[in-house]
Amino acid sequence: MNRLIIVAGILYLSTSYSLKIRSFDEVGECHYWNDPHLKPFPKAAGENGEQFLCRPNCTEVLLRNEFVEIFVTSNQNGREYPIVEYTVIFFPTDDHPVPCVIRDSIANQSPVSSLKCPLNSPATSIGTYIHESDNVRVEIGYRGDWFNFYITQSFELIGKSSGVCVNSKCDLEGSGRRRRQAQDKEPNRLISQIIDIYTKAARRHVDGKIDDHLLESQRIAIVYDLNTSLNPRVRQNLYTVI
Numbered sequence: 409m410n411r412l413i414i415v416a417g418i419l420y421l422s423t424s425y426s427l428k429i430r431s432f433d434e435v436g437e438c439h440y441w442n443d444p445h446l447k448p449f450p451k452a453a454g455e456n457g458e459q460f461l462c463r464p465n466c467t468e469v470l471l472r473n474e475f476v477e478i479f480v481t482s483n484q485n486g487r488e489y490p491i492v493e494y495t496v497i498f499f500p501t502d503d504h505p506v507p508c509v510i511r512d513s514i515a516n517q518s519p520v521s522s523l524k525c526p527l528n529s530p531a532t533s534i535g536t537y538i539h540e541s542d543n544v545r546v547e548i549g550y551r552g553d554w555f556n557f558y559i560t561q562s563f564e565l566i567g568k569s570s571g572v573c574v575n576s577k578c579d580l581e582g583s584g585r586r587r588r589q590a591q592d593k594e595p596n597r598l599i600s601q602i603i604d605i606y607t608k609a610a611r612r613h614v615d616g617k618i619d620d621h622l623l624e625s626q627r628i629a630i631v632y633d634l635n636t637s638l639n640p641r642v643r644q645n646l647y648t649v650i
Contacts (some may be wrong), residue, residue: 438573490554
């Protein structure tokens with residue numbers, strides 16, 4: 409029990425100051441992280457949408473449109489299906505004739521220099537890639553055992569895109585009676601109670617409004633992942649997607 413309290417405390421306190429609500433008036437976000445959990449692009453501005461739990465164990469198209477194409481590969485590891493490899497391609501434009509192709513994998517990690525887009529390509533930066541059109545922003549997080557993706561796009565471009573971020577076959581997470589009943593059992597119930605305690609404490613330290621819907625979806629994810637693995641180093645990023 410003491411270990412659960414310590415792990416939960418590390419997870420929550422390390423990111424409790426990043427819980428301010430985000431604006432979705434002009435852009436939508438897709439998050440694909442950890443086990444992996446999926447928050448696809450919302451259908452319309454101001455819509456929070458549902459959260460899904462995916463079990464791909466294959467290579468899939470995370471996002472495809474006229475500006476960028478992203479492939480991700482997951483690999484089953486016990487009860488987890490982490491993203492262990494990816495390829496991001498920013499297509500050339502008239503003003504930027506050189507394509508940007510970024511590849512990396514957990515097994516054969518690329519040097520930092522190879523994760524930078526070349527000159528005259530349509531994207532910039534390392535780790536966070538912003539298309540010159542300002543329509544696409546791709547942030548890639550590395551957590552030791554897998555990669556996480558946080559993608560921001562204009563709603564106009566979302567409507568012209570395909571891939572897991574737009575249409576997936578993953579299972580809805582935390583919505584059914586069976587999942588709720590499972591979280592009422594030990595050790596799920598204890599972990600859930602610990603997270604609820606830290607959630608209430610964090611509210612007293614955060615200025616501004618907290619997105620309750622998004623906070624609840626993250627609580628569901630952290631309960632699931634803490635039961636899958638009690639590794640705080642890997643799990644500490646759960647709340648950063650908020």
